[in-house]
Amino acid sequence: MSTGTLTIDLAAMAKNWTALDAMSQAETGAVVKADAYGTGIGRAARRLAQTGARKFFVAVAEEAADIRHALGPDPEIFILSGHMSGDTDMISDLNLIPLLSSIDQMLRHFEALPGAAFGIQLDTGMNRLGMEPAEWEAVRTLVIPQAPKLIMSHLACADEPEHPMNAQQLAAFTQMTDGIDAPRSLAATGGILLGPEYHFDVTRPGIGLYGGLPFIDAVPVVSIDLPIIQTRDVATGESVGYGNTWIAERPSRIATVSCGYADGIIRAMGPNTELFAAGTRVPIAGRISMDSIGVDVTDAKDLPSSLQLLGQHQSVDTLAANAGTIGYEILTSLGARYTRRYIG
C-alpha cells in the first residue's frame, strides 16, 4: 500500500451535525457538495440521514445521483446551481429540487417540468447566485402560489461575525421574504453561529460537519496518514528535494512519504508544515513533490511506518493557514489516490 490513508470518522461527522442542529430551532439540512467536502458523498449522506438530516444540498445535478442511490426516494436534494441547460432529465429522473436563481432558470424549469418541485435562490448582496430584489419583485406573485420547497439566500461574510454585511443581508432577506408561506433558509455553518435571527426555517451546515472553522467546537472528521517509502541519512550541507531549497544544518534523517500535491497536499504549505511521528513534530524538508514529500525525522525516536499530516495533532485550519488558504480548500482538494477508510 503505497498511497496515503484518508480516515473519515463518521461518528464525528454525526456529532457535528447534532451539535449544529442543537444550536437552532430550525430544521437542519446538510451540504454535501464537492463529494461531501472530500469525505465521500454516499457514505456521508447515509450517515447524516441516519442522524436526522432530511434536506441535502449539492452544487450541481451530477452530484445528486450518489445520494439518491444511497438514501432512496425520501430525502429532498437541492441543487445550488439551479436548473441549468441540459439538466432536465437528471432533475426529473432523480426527483431533484433546483434552487432557481434567475428568471431564465425559472422559465426553463416551468416550461420543461411543469408542476415539478423547485426552490428559489435570492441574492441579498453577495452578487453570486440568486434573483435580485427587482427580479424577485416582478415574479413573486407568480411564483408563490406554485409552492416553492425553499426560499434561500447565502451570506458573504458569515465567517466574520462583526462584519456589517451580515446585518445588511439579513435585512434584505427579511424584506424580500416576509409574509411568504414557504420554508426560508439563510444560514450555513457561519450563519448558524451568528444567532437565532439568522436561522429561519432551515439551516444548511457544510464545513462545520466536516470539522472546520468557523465552527470552533467541531470534532475533527478527517485524518491523513502517509506511508514512508524510505529513509536516509544526509550530512550537513546536503540538499533535499526540487530546487535544493532545503539544506541540512546538522546531520539529519530524512523520510520520504508517499503523497504529494497531486493528492491535494497544497504545494504552498510546504515551507511551514510539520507532520507527526507518533506525536513528535517532524517538519517538511524541501518542496512538496507531485507524489512524495521529504520529512526531517531526525528528532523522532521510534519511527512509525507512516507519518500523520492531519488528525488529532493538526487541524485542517492549521494546514490552511500554512498554505495561505481556508480549511474548505484543504478538504475539497484531497484527491482520488488515497485509500479511504471509514470509522465510527
Next chain:
Amino acid sequence: MSTGTLTIDLAAMAKNWTALDAMSQAETGAVVKADAYGTGIGRAARRLAQTGARKFFVAVAEEAADIRHALGPDPEIFILSGHMSGDTDMISDLNLIPLLSSIDQMLRHFEALPGAAFGIQLDTGMNRLGMEPAEWEAVRTLVIPQAPKLIMSHLACADEPEHPMNAQQLAAFTQMTDGIDAPRSLAATGGILLGPEYHFDVTRPGIGLYGGLPFIDAVPVVSIDLPIIQTRDVATGESVGYGNTWIAERPSRIATVSCGYADGIIRAMGPNTELFAAGTRVPIAGRISMDSIGVDVTDAKDLPSSLQLLGQHQSVDTLAANAGTIGYEILTSLGARYTRRYIG
C-alpha cells in the same frame, strides 16, 4: 450540464511525445502518474502507446491497473515508489516493475517474488528516492546479474539549465552506473532539454506531454470551459463574492460560472486571473468559491454560454504563475466533477 468541461486533445499529447522523442536517440517512455497529470490515465496511455511509448511510469502500484487494462500485457509499467509493503500481489498480478529504492525494498522484492522483474532507483543528490552511493556500492555486484530492467535517477533542478546541480547529478549517475549492462535513465522533460549527455538509454517525459513548461514548444493539451449559471448587473460600489473583496468601480455585468476551488481552480489565483469570453479578456471578480466564480464580463460584447479559463488564450503556466505555483500542480489538481471530453 452545470459542470465545467475539460477538453483533452490527444493529438496534441501525441505530438508532444513525438517532439520529445525526436530530441534524443534514447527510447522515450511516458510518465502517466497522477491520472496522467489529470488527463485520464487510460486514454492517455492508450494514445501514447499508439504513438510509440512502450515504457510507462506511475507513482504507486494502484495507478497501474488502468494502464494494464487499456494496453494489455506488453508495455512495461514502472512504479516510482518501488515495492512497498502490501504491493506484492498487485506487482505480481499486473506484472509491474518496481523501481527499488532501498535495500529494504530490494530484500522485500527478492524474497516475495524471486525472479520477478525490477528496476533500480539511485539517489544522485536529490535525497528523495533511491539508493545512496554507499548502499549501491554494497549491493551492485549482487543486483547486476539479476538483470534489472532499468537503472534510473531523477534530477532536482532540471528546470534551471544553468544550475550546477545538474552537472553534479550527471557526474554522480555516470559514476554509479558506468560499465553496467542495463538500460539507464536520468532525464524527465527537463533533462531531455538539457542535452544528449543527459539522455542515456531511456527518457521519461511527463509535464512536456501535457503541454507544460519547461518544454516551451509544447502544444497545449488541456482546455477548460466553464458554463455560466447566471449574469447580473451590479451598480458602482456593490461588492461581489465572499468577504466583499471586489467592489464595482463602474456599472458592471457579472457572470457566475459553475466551477470553483473544489474543481482544482486554486483559490490563490483569484485576484490575478482572467477568463476569456470568445477571445475577450474578462477578469475574475472577487474570491473563487468552492463551486462558482464571479467574472466581470462588462467588456464582453456577445456573451457566450461558457467562459474559457484554460486553452489557446491562456496556458497552464500562466495560471500557475497567477497562483504562485507550477503548471504541474494546476494539472494534477483538476478534480472529478468536470465533464471530460477527448478530441484529436
